[in-house]
Amino acid sequence: MLTLSEIEHLETSVPELVDKLKMHPAIRPLIKGGRAVEYSAHLVPEGGQSMVPQLCADNVLVVGDAAGLVINVGYMVRGMDLAIASGQLAAETVIEARQKGDYGAATLRAYQDKIAASFVGRDMNTYRKVPTFLEKTPRMFSAYPELVADFMTELFLIDGTPARPLRRKLMPYVKRAGYTNLARDGIGAMSAL
Amino acid sequence: MSASVEGKLGLDKFRVDEGTPHIIVLERARSEADLDKLIKGCPAGLYHRNEDGTVRFDHAGCLECGTCRVLARDTVLASWNHPAGTMGVEYRFG
Numbered sequence: 001m002l003t004l005s006e007i008e009h010l011e012t013s014v015p016e017l018v019d020k021l022k023m024h025p026a027i028r029p030l031i032k033g034g035r036a037v038e039y040s041a042h043l044v045p046e047g048g049q050s051m052v053p054q055l056c057a058d059n060v061l062v063v064g065d066a067a068g069l070v071i072n073v074g075y076m077v078r079g080m081d082l083a084i085a086s087g088q089l090a091a092e093t094v095i096e097a098r099q100k101g102d103y104g105a106a107t108l109r110a111y112q113d114k115i116a117a118s119f120v121g122r123d124m125n126t127y128r129k130v131p132t133f134l135e136k137t138p139r140m141f142s143a144y145p146e147l148v149a150d151f152m153t154e155l156f157l158i159d160g161t162p163a164r165p166l167r168r169k170l171m172p173y174v175k176r177a178g179y180t181n182l183a184r185d186g187i188g189a190m191s192a193l
Numbered sequence: 194m195s196a197s198v199e200g201k202l203g204l205d206k207f208r209v210d211e212g213t214p215h216i217i218v219l220e221r222a223r224s225e226a227d228l229d230k231l232i233k234g235c236p237a238g239l240y241h242r243n244e245d246g247t248v249r250f251d252h253a254g255c256l257e258c259g260t261c262r263v264l265a266r267d268t269v270l271a272s273w274n275h276p277a278g279t280m281g282v283e284y285r286f287g
């Protein structure tokens with residue numbers, strides 16, 4: 001997944017990026033011997049609750065990512081569960097509308113209420129601040145993953161040099177990421193998530 | 194293990210509406226920087242800058258993702274639509 005606003009900073013093209021990913025040492029062994037059967041592309045709306053459009057009108061219900069029902073919390077992207085649940089709620093609404101013989105907007109508005117009452121609407125609301133936080137905090141995708149990777153290397157690397165206390169091993173990396181950054185972003189993350 | 198974009202598009206099923214492009218490009222981009230974004234960003238590699246600087250787009254291999262619409266709707270495109278009903282790419286695997 002790639003944020004559209006990052007495309008201008010790419011050195012290669014998007015198709016080449018996909019190829020590079022397939023060659024990555026963590027990915028390559030997983031797909032070895034496989035055969036590509038289809039090539040597709042899709043935009044995933046990650047704007048959160050503020051991006052959710054009108055959900056119903058006469059004879060129309062909007063579900064899944066067409067309804068902006070995607071939650072990116074940085075460590076995980078949810079869309080499948082929201083799509084399935086919203087599909088189910090839409091189906092229930094349609095069944096009810098069918099029994100009434102009326103598919104007008106007023107009847108279909110029940111779908112909106114069901115969404116709001118379910119984990120779909122409630123989670124979209126819970127995480128409404130996350131898109132802005134992630135946009136303002138690019139360190140979440142660069143400096144902090146690097147920090148964790150460096151930690152892990154320090155923890156597990158045995159190279160013959162005598163071991164130092166844990167805090168001394170890790171402090172240089174924390175310093176490089178920046179105490180203020182970590183504190184501010186930690187608070188930001190806790191309040192958004 | 195890398196394959197060209199054309200090779201990848203060759204895997205897909207298309208019903209091409211010959212002669213009726215669903216995305217119309219401006220003859221010259223209003224923003225060359227935005228055209229560069231499309232040249233890099235189109236997953237099907239369909240945007241090109243001709244020798245004389247004009248914009249070229251081949252609608253036949255379009256994957257209908259909407260990337261160009263988001264990145265350069267007003268600066269490079271004259272119009273953006275999905276192909277007519279049943280035309281365009283047909284995804285068989287979701």
